[in-house]
Amino acid sequence: MPYRAPVSDIRFCLDHVVGFDRVAATETFAEATPETVDAILTEAGRLCEEVLAPLNREGDLHPARLENGVVRTSPGYAEGFRAIAEGGWIGMSAPEDFGGMGLPITLATAVNEMLSSACLALQLNPLMSQGQIEALEAHASAEIQELYIPKLISGEWTGTMNLTEPQAGSDVGALKTRAEPQGDGSYKVTGQKIYISWGDHDMAENVCHLVLARLPDAAEGTKGISLFMVPKRIPNEDGTPGPANDLHVVSLEHKLGLHGSPTAVMQYDGARGWLVGEPHRGMAAMFTMMNNARLGVGVQGLGVAERALQHAVAYALERRQGRSHVEDGSILEHADVRRAVLTMKSETFAARALCLDCAVALDMGRATGDAEWRARGAFLTPIAKAFGTDTGIKVAGDGIQVHGGMGFVEETGAAQFLRDVRVTAIYEGTNGIQAMDLVGRKLADGGAAAFALLDEVAEADHEGLRAASAELRTLTEWMLAQDMQDRFAGSVAYLAAFARVLGAHYHLRAAAADASRAGIARFAAGRMLPEALAEMAKARTGAEELYAISTEEIAA
Template sequence: MPYRAPVSELRFVLDHVVGFDRVAATETFEEATPETVEAILTEAGRMAEEVLAPLNRQGDLHPAHLENGVVRTSPGFADGFRAIAEGGWIGMSADPAHGGMGLPIALTMAVNEMIGSACLALQLNPLMTQGQIEALEAHASDELRDLYIPKLISGEWCGTMNLTEPQAGSDVGALKSKAVPNGDGTYAVTGQKIYISWGDSDFAGNICHLVLARLPDGTEGTKGISLFMVPKRIPDADGNPGVANDLKVVSLEHKLGLHGSPTAVMQYDGATGWLVGEPHKGMAAMFTMMNNARLGVGVQGLSVAEAAMQHAIGYAVDRRQGKNSVKDGSILEHADVRRMVLGMKADIFAVRSIAMDCAVALDMAKATGDAAWRARGAFLTPIAKAFGTDTGIRIAGEGIQVHGGMGFVEETGAAQYLRDVRVTAIYEGTNGIQAMDLVGRKLMDGGAAAFAILDEVAETDHADLRAAAADLRTLTEWMLAQDMEDRFAGAVAYLAAFARILGVHYHLRAAAADPTRAGLARIAANRMLPEALAEMAKARTGAEELFAISSEEIAA
């Protein structure tokens, strides 16, 4: 089944669920008129359907590979990337001073969703670049901004982020990469980085690596880390790619999925780099990029969920098998298949609404400077990332189930969605880390951001949702009273409960705006609220039972 961009669904969520009109009413984003939004989503949807979707299978069957030190990308990916770049989709939210459109992040996320549904392996490339642009805008010197950002926006150059090392995964502070001053304002960067998405390609004029490394006087741990711009080719006096830098792609990972996206092991051997931001403040600068990417990765989960659902429904409509009480016909007339596909629709709507609500909050924070909007966006980010990717994995799995035995056969294409989306729950901070961030750092305000969101939910006239929101408020208060070990033990369940309650909240908003959506809202409430109650019960169990069994017993 060909991919169909959900333009009208995106418009509905923006207009009737998350209050995008508030963003467009600000001076900062006054150009985001309804007509502009419609034109952007329509054109991006057309590109996704016609140009990018045909590349998805090509990337899976013909992976990127390393040939004599050069990364050769999948057939058609270069043309697909040019279409993304020439459409201006990379720099949608970037500062117009450097060639960006200055549009809301909510529109960027909507466009990214469609690009990711069409071809997730390729969409990873501009996502990394978008995050790098934001990090440079916030932390780089004027000289670095003026040189790099316009070329990143245009797609002439591409950006990456280099955090992970063989011995330093989630514990970034354990990195061993070093940066030594050269005496001329540059630094010699040495070390090895792994899992570098789009670490190289054969269609970019330059690859711009943001690399975390430690200066000679940097302390141990994350507080002693600095951030450096280390380009593949050192720009000459005119800003064009010059001599090759002292770095290379050692190898490409052989992955479960996302075969069209080259994931590189990068080696830096005294490579020339430029400091981004203040010395020893690299993690703060990199977190700007990572937070952008975390919402973006949540949207990637949504992207695959949408594509997998469309694929499954297309198969269900065409597949004729068996008899049922309704009529002889497609398997879509079977109750169990309907359970799966309507559950997919309900969950996708919830994820899309959470992601767009988060994006709107980030836009309002930028436009108004209001700390409450900033706190809301920060609180929703780990929920959007974890729930979005968990949902993508679950729906891709159910898509295989809808196909039955044919789902296990690669030729149908159903399995690729599950293989491609699986990593999204791991990169940019595992979903367990997202949950721990939610109950840890995001509750450091005493629960103010959480309670503000729950106050909105509690205004509903749906009694069961109101009761669930009250239970979640009580659970939040319980979390605030616990030590971190007990919070962390229930963190994943707490995040899941919050996501499901928000999902029902958004469905009811949708039904109020359009009564034809009442049936799906009822399905969502009947599924999600019992799940939320179960997750809240799990969230309260604490850590004691987890550590009552020794490591030796576990490993026996």
């Protein structure tokens, strides 16, 4: 079915759930007026509906391919990417000094949701560039900034991030790629990187790789890692792409989904690169890009959830099967189908509100410099990433179920959503790593950020939500008293409980602003919120039970 951009739902969430007016009231983002927001959402929605959404199936049926060392993209992708670039959507939140719009991350987040719904495989490309722009703005020299950032914003060049190696996945500190100084400010980078999204393509004139590598005097582990800009083509003095660098695509991965997005194995054979940031401080620079991408990936899950929901509702309204309490009605009149669709709708709203709330906090932290806003944004980021992607997977799976046997047939399109979104729970740090980060680094402030959020929830005019928030406060205090292994053992459940409590909070805020949303809010509070209590019980069990069973017993 045709995709409908949820412009009105996004605008409602901005106005009545996450308090975007506070962002627009700052001097930094004063240009984000209601008129500007309406224009941006409307135009982005039109692009997604008319230009990008038809490409989603094309990429799945006609994957990117490697031919004679050149990556050829799916039909229509180059035109779609050019429409994204020419519309200025890549540089929405990028600095105006380099050609960006300087708009809030919140608006970029809203637009990225629609881009992800329309064609997730293609949206991955500008998402990588957006993260690279932020990393270069924060850490690169003025010379690198002036050369690369305008090109990334315009879409003339695109960006990637190169972390993973065959022996170094989540343990980035095990990487072996090396960088040798050449005495002229450049370095020769040698090594192999895997799982590089959009590592090469034919849609732009240059591909700019941010590569983690070790200098000759580097220490072991993450403290010895530096970051380098390694372009596909070495820029000439006038900024145009020059000779080919000593790097190439070894192969493209054959993936479960996202067939339109080329995921490359990259080989660097003494490729020329330039240091970004301080020597041996590469992880700090790369984390700037990764943190940007973590919220972006949560939004990707949300985007697929929205499209899978629309697809399932359209099918359920048309499909007649069996008898329900409404004579000759559609399958949407059947209790279990209605339960499934309402669950999908409830979860999609909660994920949208969570991602936008996180983005508002990031914008407020940037605009005001306030430590509490920054802490809130940091705390919400792993929750938004994990819950957004888990929601995308669950909603896409439920969408297949609503379709019944037809959902398992590729021609209906329902299966593609699940295949495409599944990886989002893995990349930019698996959701388990997000949960460990939440109970580790994000509770390192003694729980201040967590308690501040729970203070807001505790003001709700809903007994069940107040009780759940009180229990979550007690659990947070319990977490703070445990050693890290016990925290880690319950971290996934703790994150899920927090997401459940926040989701109900957002639903009740929406219902207070618009009575027509009271029904779905009651559903969320009655059906979804109780799951928080079960998750909290699991979070308290600690690590002992995990290690009471031997490795031999597990493997038996």
